[in-house]
Amino acid sequence: MTLHHPFGRRTLMAAAAASAGVLSLPGCGNRQPATVDGRTVVRFAYLWAGVEADALEAVIADFNSGQDEILVQGISSPDTQQQLTAMSSSDGTFDISSQFGDSVGGWADRGILLPLDKYLDRHEVEVDDFVPAAMEQMEYEGQTYSMPIAVHDKRLLYNKSLLDEVGIDVPVTMDELGEAIRKLTVQDRDGTITRLGIGNPSTSALMTTLGFVFGGAWDASDGSHATPANPGNIAALQWWVDNVVAPFGAANVGRFEAGNGGYLSTADPFFTGKTAMVIDGEWAAVQAAQVAPDLEWGSAPLPTAVPGLEDANELTCSTLFIPSNSRNKDAAGKFLAYMLEREPMAGLARGLGNLPARISSTDDPVYDDIPGFRTFLDGLKSANIKTVASAVYTQEYKSDLNSAFEAVLRGAVTPEDAMQDVQEKAESYETA
Numbered sequence: 001m002t003l004h005h006p007f008g009r010r011t012l013m014a015a016a017a018a019s020a021g022v023l024s025l026p027g028c029g030n031r032q033p034a035t036v037d038g039r040t041v042v043r044f045a046y047l048w049a050g051v052e053a054d055a056l057e058a059v060i061a062d063f064n065s066g067q068d069e070i071l072v073q074g075i076s077s078p079d080t081q082q083q084l085t086a087m088s089s090s091d092g093t094f095d096i097s098s099q100f101g102d103s104v105g106g107w108a109d110r111g112i113l114l115p116l117d118k119y120l121d122r123h124e125v126e127v128d129d130f131v132p133a134a135m136e137q138m139e140y141e142g143q144t145y146s147m148p149i150a151v152h153d154k155r156l157l158y159n160k161s162l163l164d165e166v167g168i169d170v171p172v173t174m175d176e177l178g179e180a181i182r183k184l185t186v187q188d189r190d191g192t193i194t195r196l197g198i199g200n201p202s203t204s205a206l207m208t209t210l211g212f213v214f215g216g217a218w219d220a221s222d223g224s225h226a227t228p229a230n231p232g233n234i235a236a237l238q239w240w241v242d243n244v245v246a247p248f249g250a251a252n253v254g255r256f257e258a259g260n261g262g263y264l265s266t267a268d269p270f271f272t273g274k275t276a277m278v279i280d281g282e283w284a285a286v287q288a289a290q291v292a293p294d295l296e297w298g299s300a301p302l303p304t305a306v307p308g309l310e311d312a313n314e315l316t317c318s319t320l321f322i323p324s325n326s327r328n329k330d331a332a333g334k335f336l337a338y339m340l341e342r343e344p345m346a347g348l349a350r351g352l353g354n355l356p357a358r359i360s361s362t363d364d365p366v367y368d369d370i371p372g373f374r375t376f377l378d379g380l381k382s383a384n385i386k387t388v389a390s391a392v393y394t395q396e397y398k399s400d401l402n403s404a405f406e407a408v409l410r411g412a413v414t415p416e417d418a419m420q421d422v423q424e425k426a427e428s429y430e431t432a
Contacts, residue, residue, distance in 0.1 A: 034327065034328065037071075038068075039068060039069060039070055039071040040071070041070075041072075041073060041328070042071070042072045042073070042095045042096060042328055042331045042332050042335050043072075043073050043075065043095050043096075044060065044074045044075065044094065044095070044096045044097070044335070045077040045083065045086070045093075045094040045096075046074060046075070046076060046077065046097060046098045047077070047080070047083075047098045047099065048076060048078070048352070049076045049078050052351070052352050053074075053076045054351075055347075055348055055350075055351025055352055056074065056348060056351075056352075058347070058351065059339065059344050059347055059348050059351075060072045062344065063335060063338050063344070069331075070331045070334060070335060072335055075094070083097060083099075084112070086323075087107075087112040087323040087324075087325060088112060089325065091325070092323060092325035092326045092327045094323065094326070095322065095326040095327065095328045095329070095331070095332040096320060096323075096326070096332045096336060097321060098149070098319065098320055098321075099146070099318075099319055099321060100316065100318065101137035101138065101148065101316065101317030101318075101387065101390055102316070102317075102387075102389075102390045102394050102395075102398070103390065103394070103395070104137055104139075104140060104145050104146045104319065104321075104390040105140045105223070105389070105390040105391040105392055105394060106390075106391070106392050106393075106394060106395060107145070107321075108140035108141070108143075109140065109392045111324060112323055112324055113146065113322070113323065113324060114145070114321070114323065114324045114326065115143040115144065115145060116144045116145060116146070116147060116322065116333070116336070117143055117144050118333075119322075119330075119333030119334075119337065120144065120147075120337070122333070122337075123333065123334065125147075125337055125340050126358075127144075129358045129360050130147075130148060130358055130359070131148070131315065131358075133315045133385050133386055134148040134151050134315060134317045134387070135148070136387055136389075137317055137387050137389070137390040138317075138319065138390075140390070146320065146321040147319060147320055147321070147336065147357075148317040148319050148357035149318055149319060149320050149339060149340070149345060149348065149357060150317075150345075150352055150354035150356065151315055151317050151318070151354070151355050151356070151357045151380065152281045152282060152283070152315070152318070152355060153281065153282070153313045153314065153315055153316075153355065153379040153380060153385060154205075154209050154279050154280060154281050154302065154313055154314060154379075155281075155299040155300060155301065155302065155372075155375050155376055155379065156171070156278075156300045156302055156303065157270060157277065157278050157279075157280055157284060157285070157288075157298070157299050157372070158170055158276065158277045158298055158299075158300065159273060159276045159277070159295070159296070159297055160297060160298055161296050162195075162273065163180070163184070163276070166180075166183045168180050168183055168184075170300050171303045172303055172304065173303050173304050173305070174214075174239060174303045174304065174305040176303060177198075177243070177303045178239070178242070178243035180197060180276075180277070181196075181197030181198050181243050181244060181247075181277070182197065182243075182247060183197070184196075184197035184198075184276040184277070185247075187248060187252070191251075192252065192256075193248055193252050193253065193255075194274075195275070195276065196244075196248070196256055196269075196274065196275045196276070197244075197275070197276050197277060198244060198275060198276070198277045198278060198279070199257075199274075199275030199277070200244075200257065200278075201263055201278060201280050201284075203402065203405045203409060204402040205314075205316075206279055207236065207237060207240070207401075207405045208314055208388055208401070209279065209313065209314040210236035210240065210279075211230070211232060211233040211236045211237075212313065212314050212384075212385075212386045213236060213302055213303075213305050213309070213312045213313075214232040214233070214235045214236040214239065214305045214306060215232040215235075215305070215306040215309055215312075216230045216231070216232025216233035216234075216235070216236055217230050217232065217233070217386070218230070218389070218397075218401075219388065219391065220389075223389035223390070223391045224391075224431060225393075225426065225431055226393060226397050226422075226423075226426040226429060227423075228397075228400075228401060228404075228419045228423050228426060229416075229419045229423040230419075234419050236305075237405070237415030237418070238415045238416075239305070240408075241408065241411075241414075241415060245408075245409060245411060250409065250411035251411075253409075254409075254410065260274065260275075264284065264287040264291070265291065268287075268291070268292075270284075270288075270297075271288060271291060271295055273295075279302065281376075282353065282354060282355055282376040283353050283354065285299060285371065285372045285373050285376065286353030286373075287353075288371070288372070289370060289371055297372065298372060299375045299376065300375060301313075301379065301382075309384050310382075310384065311379065311384055311385075312382070312384040312385070313379050313384065313385045313386070314385070314386060314387065314388070315380075315385050317387070318352075318354065320336055320339060320340075340357075340358075342356075342358060342364075345357065345358060346361050346364045346366050347366070349361075355376055355380060359381065362378070362380055362381065363377075391431070392429075392430050392431060393426070393429035393430055393431060396429055397426065397429060400425050400426075401422060404418040404419065404422050405418075
């Protein structure tokens, strides 16, 4: 999975050795035994792979060794379509799984997610300790259908040497950020950009985040309908046009971005100094330490666009859920509650290079060895961190937004016209 939710961001290949051996997701009628040596088997089909799966398997192993009633068997299965097919069958093939928070509403509406409230109450999960914005995505029609296991926010990452080179401080306001972009960008006489003041790892993720920074909202407060033409959303897109696209030319910016190295690789434009700043998630901080250890960089809250909206940001969630066709719901509920405890969550989030979903875990010293990571943790405490709604229409809406964002950045349409077009399309979205 991509979208810069760091769930499986580095790879989509099935990779992990499961706690009870390498497993494959079975079809209907090919279910593994319900018990092993008297222990109830809980099959956990998760979307992580590679080293991320290894981090999860370590948590599974700790759970299995700490009690003798339940045996969790993990399987790395990063195919969402296969996941949906299994959940839509009459015979459940796994008991717990993972997804992104923005899928909750659509999947709950289809009846394939199990309401979790009774399990959260039974195992005394401290729901009030979870980031409030994350919990907003977990609910549908008054019930909780998923729980955040890791969350993600964004920060302004900046190259200290390049800021020093042009004599500017870290931008605190969006006006200052625009000025910094102009000073940091280097362009040849023919328009060729050799260094861009700010990079764009993911247009869709960047623009929805900037919408919140400018006081916008992508959905109604109750999640009942999409609001792409909100003035704050349009102002955010216009800011990017005025400060990145128009000054240097859409075609020049496009050619520059097309020639960049792979995202988060040793050739990543931020890691190599081709872009001086970038708005990105906590996973970039982890990767920078691994592939660009000599880079002098820092992280800071996103600059303020609207007075009173300091430290505005967007939150995305990696979640756990129990499918409604799970055969071992109670055992899966107990394992879910364990995963949501502070220590297992902190261990998993640290292993993934993600943020914990519990506010009380943000001060855990387990993260102290990651340079630049503290500001991401602090961002979870902001009163101005928001999420895009998880609604029945969300996936269709995201697709329409992404197409509109790309058209704006190409200079093919104005921000106002692009968002008005999406608003018209949104009138036909299914809302319940």
